[in-house]
Amino acid sequence: MLSNIPYLVVVALMVIGLYIILFKRNLIKLAMGITLLETGVNLFLITLAYRHGEVLHAPVFTSMILRNDTTFSLPTPHALTLTSIVIGVATTALLLTFFMQLYRKFKVSTTDDLRRLRG
């Protein structure tokens, strides 16, 4: 049970992101909360790629001399994290574009003003 503490750090990041999304009303703070939640998910994917060993290398073959007890970390979660980061960038760019257009056209900067626009 004590060995799963790195996963608890990931849960802490995600809970802080969820708290910001639920309790804050400013639109820019909402975007920051969504980015924090996505960062927590990326950290979780990287935490899954660890492997115990005496000498741990990144999964890149350079001109080092391997010994008998070298282990490499798993390369597949690193690939999934790369995809997730790029998709997070795309989502954040579109989200901020919509917030900029909302402010320019309707003078809306909190979610309460956004509710007033309905109907």
Add this chain to the structure above:
Amino acid sequence: MINNGFKLAALLLLAGFLTFAVWNLREFGEPGEKADNDVVLYNAEDNTTLTLDRTAMDDFMLDHSQDGSSTDEDVLENGPSANNAVTAVVFDYRGFDTMGEATVLFAAVSGVLVSLRIALPPKEKKGGDA
């Protein structure tokens, strides 16, 4: 209206669920070992068996990411032939994910360009309606 009590209850429920899920995950740093049972295929026409050696997926990708072309018939002809195992996984073994990701980036850039168009000044044809 949703007041603060509901929000706090939802947040605590989600935090508890995430902690429970993470507690019972596999141990940190011990991924699955190599599989120790082989898959045996039986060919009924020739009465021969073929034994496939099943190892863990990431060990296979680490072992074979430097292959060029091979002369063995059982192995695929051309490997990734890259020294970087992560690049071999991203562009060769999982190329469809990268294709989808590049398309998502393209779609996001197109969406930003469409949303932020600068309006042209009004044309002169309204001047004739005076």
Add this chain to the structure above:
Amino acid sequence: MERMSPVVRTVVKIAFAPMFAFGAYIILHGHLTPGGGFQGGAIIGSLMALYLVAFGATAWKKKLLSGLESGGLLVFIGTGILGLVSGLMFYNFLADSDIPIFNEAVPTMLGYTHSNWAPLWTGGTISVMNLAVGIEVIAGLTLIVITMGLFAFEGKEGG
């Protein structure tokens, strides 16, 4: 909107070339060291954001950047479909073949199975796809930054 001071403008002009070379190094050596198309493209995209902050937003060659972005994505998908000729999609048909683009084999050291150096000309279709994705990410991030900058500064001058 007043301009930035001459110190900022001169430093950005001096530091543009080394930073661009660093990003291009990371894109080009994607199959030998950690890095690749997406990482190098993000570095050069942030360099373009620095250029925008120092010099102001101008509508700089939007059609060329848009064409580069579409071209990058098409080269990536086309290289994947070209692999269908000899079997599967995304098949590495350039490794150890007669086509003289990125076709060297990774040399193995005697006695070791996994540790060696490799020259730049290995990689096969992985290096081609690295370059295509790098160009696409550079053009995409530059377009986003220029469009947002033009939108933000347009209201201030118009009033």
